[in-house]
Amino acid sequence: MIPQAFIDTLLQRVDIVELVGSYVQLKKAGINYSGLCPFHTEKSPSFTVSASKQFYHCFGCGAHGTAVGFLMEHLGLSFPQAVEDLARRAGLEVPQEQASESDKAASAAQRDQRVRLMDCTLQAAKFYQRRLKESPQAIDYLKRRGVTGEIAKRYHLGYSPEGWQPLQSVFADYEQADLVDAGLVIASHDESGKSKRYDRFRNRLMFPILSARGEVIGFGARTLGSDEPKYLNSPETPLFSKGQNLYGVFEGRTSIREAGQVWVVEGYMDVVALAQHGLGHAVATLGTATTEQHLRMLIRMADQVVFMFDGDAAGQRAAAKALEISLPFATPKTTFKFVFLPNQHDPDSFVRESGAQALLDHVAAAPPLSSFLWTQSVADQDLATPEGRAAASVEVRRLLGLMPATELKLQIAQSCAKRLECDLASLGVSASVTRSPGSAHSERPNRGDFANRSSAHRSDHRPNNRPADRLTDGRPAWVPGYGQRERMERRPVRRPIPSLSDRLMQILVRQPQRAGSLQPEVLATLTPAQQALVQWVRGQPGRSFASLHEAALAAAGTQDSSGWGADGPDQQLDVSPAALFQRYAQPEITLDDLMAQDQSDLVQTEWDRAASGLLLRDLQARATSLAKSLGAGQVASPERLSELRDLQAKIAELKQSLMQ
Ligand SMILES: [Zn+2]
Secondary structure, three states, rough: OOHHHHHHHHHHHHHHHHHOOOOOOOOEEEEEEEOOOOOOOOOOOEEEEEEEOOEEOOOOOOOEHHHHHHHHHOOOOOOHHHHHHHHHOOOOOOOOOOOOOOHHHHHHHHHHHHHHHHHHHHHHHHHHHHOOOOOHHHHHHHHHHOOOOOHHOOOOOOOOOOOHHHHHOOOOOOOOOOHOOOEEEEEOOOOOOEEEEEEEEOEEEEEEEEOOOOOOOEEEEOOOOOOOOOEEEOOOOOOOOOOOOOOOOOOOOHHHHHHHHEEEEOOOOHHHHHOOOOOEEEEEOOOOOOOOOHHHHHHOOEEEEEHHHHHHHHHHHHHHHHHHHHHHHHHOOOOOHHHHHHHEEEEEEEHHHOOOHHHHHHHOOOOOOOHHHHHHHHHHOOOOHHHHHHHHHHHHHHHHHOOOOOOOHHHHHHHHHHHHHHHHHHOOOOOOOOOOOOOOOOOHHHHHOOHHHHHHHHOOHHHHHOOOOOOOOOOOOOOOOOOOHHHHOOOOOOOOOOOOOHHHHHHHOOOOOHHHHHHHHHHOOHHHHHHHHHHHHOOOOOOHHHHHHHHHHHHHHHEEEEEEEEOOOOOOOOHHHHHHHHHHHOOOHHHHHHHHHHOOHEEEEEHHHHHHHHHHHHHHHHHHHHHHHHOOOOOOOOOHHHHHHHHHHHHHHHHHHHOO
16 A cells, blocks of 8 residues: 555655656647547647646546546556556655554565566667668578568667677676666576576567556567577566566557557567557467466557457467456446358458458457357357256356346346246346356445455556656657657647536545535536435435445345346336446446555545536536527627626636635
8 A cells, every 4th residue: 555645755755747748749838738538539629737736627528637547648657557657657655554664675676676677678779670671591581471660669669689699799898787687587496517608589570568658678589590499578577477468558558548559469570460450459478378468558548359269279368367367347338259261261260361451340240248248158068958957057157157247147047047948037137136256346236344455456556666767748758759759749639538417426426425515506407316315315324335235235136026127228218326336336447446455535536526527517518508599680688788798707707716
């Protein structure tokens, strides 16, 4: 847990104008700064950054928050990651509560080592990149694969020369342990017991693997000769772990936002080839099955995750595994697709043979998670027989058990039950207990005390580090012109930000005690269903999130027999407070992160700004319609003119209080 006092100090030390300014072009406007909102597409600036308040606020889409919130939303970092990133910019060290002196010393040593290793990998990456130009063989290989210089540069591709110790020309001390620890050099002994050292990567096309922040943490490498193995990765090092990292995350982040989806493929060459065809939103697992950590990264990046597999038996097995890993994360908001390529094809060969549009069509036609779950469950079963249906229902039950309790799970259960001619209960989804045991993620919405989750979050809390060649704003400083081009092209369509009223409701269900103090003017701006939800919560004073959530689940259960149709959630036009409660109780990464970290100040800020934003929007709408009616040829009565002036004054006042 990061102490609140440190967050406060950090937010005082960091200049949000400078931070946001490194991603968004800002212009001074009065005492604030404004620019085009990075969170929604717009032509005239409604995005404002306040230097005095150290906040950003968008009058267009309602995005708002502190420097920490900006990094979380914009780069998709978790709360601890965002804090670390900011601390690094401010030259501060993130303190660990309750850490013993020896723990502190150990983590300081770890941090120092990471900094040194990161310097080694960065120097090596620069060396390999320089050598690419001098290798006709490597260039020829890329040309044959249709990879242009531009894409090679975007992915920082390189070439590791032949010979045993090419890196000796880069590192003055070739004997240093850091080179071995960084996975660049192999130390072994010859027959006579004499120690010898040599470069791990020789005569290979090099694919630097970057962290989400743009640091070089490892390498993938493809042989250009006849050496085995054909593909070789960095070993597990203090910087790099294949179960925790994905290839192409940093390079693809703009395209992923624009596409609103992320594709998961197997090889780095697939990622590069897809980017070459304008499909820059792919990432690759590094020779390993998809892990839970991968999934957490992926759902931070986009709401739709598309897994792509070869059409052979190995691809089928990999897909079955990916399905199981994905189920705990499947909600109506986060969707998964499972795409199988025609036999003998990988994404690289497919896109080169058939083109980008054919692949996009293929992805669009692929079944969603619900269909894939069904086909996986009934594979090899004869549904015409009771035996076949029973076997299938056992498998459906097992897979459903991995899913969090959401409308999606209910819908899938309902449709499977119909096809298997059984009831919901025999699929383990009873009307009142739609929760699944055993999966950490699925318990999230039912956990009253979000702070309990902080131990889970600690695992992705990596030590603070300061690479020697500083990657100040998350871009590799060593690629000339990289930042410039990207800044100009950047017009991300991001993960949709919850609307102001949705945000207010998300906080309200998690902290039901707030219902009592919601101002009537704010309440009046909500939809009738949302107002009913507020009244529903107010009608049960003193109850915690967990206990209300139980009640909501039970109420939705009674609705089960009558309300839930097989036609999908869209049919439910008239949403009950209990159903709405469940919807808003669904995991919301940014908010849940703040609550898990007990950042009550930041939650309060989110709440205040959502409420003020709603009021502001309401006043603006009234002012606009009044101004319209006055402009429509009617004689403007002094009363109406002064009413308009009052409204405009209130708007100005509210805007000011929001930003200053
Ligand atoms: Zn906006």
